[in-house]
Amino acid sequence: NAGVTQTPKFQVLKTGQSMTLQCAQDMNHNSMYWYRQDPGMGLRLIYYSASEGTTDKGEVPNGYNVSRLNKREFSLRLESAAPSQTSVYFCASRGWDSNQPQHFGDGTRLSIL
Amino acid sequence: AQSVTQLDSQVPVFEEAPVELRCNYSSSVSVYLFWYVQYPNQGLQLLLKYLSGSTLVKGINGFEAEFNKSQTSFHLRKPSVHISDTAEYFCAVSAILGYSTLTFGKGTMLLVSP
Numbered sequence: 001n002a003g004v005t006q007t008p009k010f011q012v013l014k015t016g017q018s019m020t021l022q023c024a025q026d027m028n029h030n031s032m033y034w035y036r037q038d039p040g041m042g043l044r045l046i047y048y049s050a051s052e053g054t055t056d057k058g059e060v061p062n063g064y065n066v067s068r069l070n071k072r073e074f075s076l077r078l079e080s081a082a083p084s085q086t087s088v089y090f091c092a093s094r095g096w097d098s099n100q101p102q103h104f105g106d107g108t109r110l111s112i113l
Numbered sequence: 114a115q116s117v118t119q120l121d122s123q124v125p126v127f128e129e130a131p132v133e134l135r136c137n138y139s140s141s142v143s144v145y146l147f148w149y150v151q152y153p154n155q156g157l158q159l160l161l162k163y164l165s166g167s168t169l170v171k172g173i174n175g176f177e178a179e180f181n182k183s184q185t186s187f188h189l190r191k192p193s194v195h196i197s198d199t200a201e202y203f204c205a206v207s208a209i210l211g212y213s214t215l216t217f218g219k220g221t222m223l224l225v226s227p
Contacts, residue, residue: 033214
């Protein structure tokens with residue numbers, strides 16, 4: 001039972017470098033989400049994909065792009081990393097209905113120097 | 114739009130003491146309510162959820178929460194905490210109607226000491 005798998009677990013980048021964070025789920029969920037977690041800020045939604053073939057902006061989308069590659073996979077790309085994007089990134093998935101809980105990966109810890 | 118306020122950023126307690134973590138929400142529509150727990154260096158796990166019916170909801174690890182519609186609150190309680198309950202706790206809401214994402218509070222760090 002893998003659930004939600006995120007890769008890599010840790011990454012250090014230099015300002016201006018690009019990177020793609022990968023996420024895959026094996027629960028046949030329709031919806032997938034990318035969050036960032038910063039101290040004292042809780043989780044803030046970056047982008048989400050309600051179903052395969054759709055993506056929408058969340059609360060803090062600037063500086064990020066996403067791709068819903070298929071039903072299982074949802075990637076997050078930083079085109080030109082900035083120090084303000086140093087954070088812990090979480091991917092989550094859920095069934096279609098809002099009464100269903102989200103299932104989270106273990107996170108990617110990203111530092112940008 | 115919804116918003117969630119967790120009134121305490123940290124709650125220190127001694128082992129075997131009771132604890133209450135407070136959560137208030139604001140929404141113009143009816144909502145589902147969730148509590149999640151995050152242990153160090155891990156993702157979030159669902160503790161419990163309120164969808165409808167009885168306002169007292171029981172979750173995992175001996176936690177429970179009570180939904181109070183008039184006070185728009187969903188406080189989390191445990192009668193006797195353990196060291197292993199040390200973690201960050203997040204309250205979250207999602208609108209009932211239509212497709213809705215989760216809105217999280219900023220979290221409460223529960224620190225249990227011997």
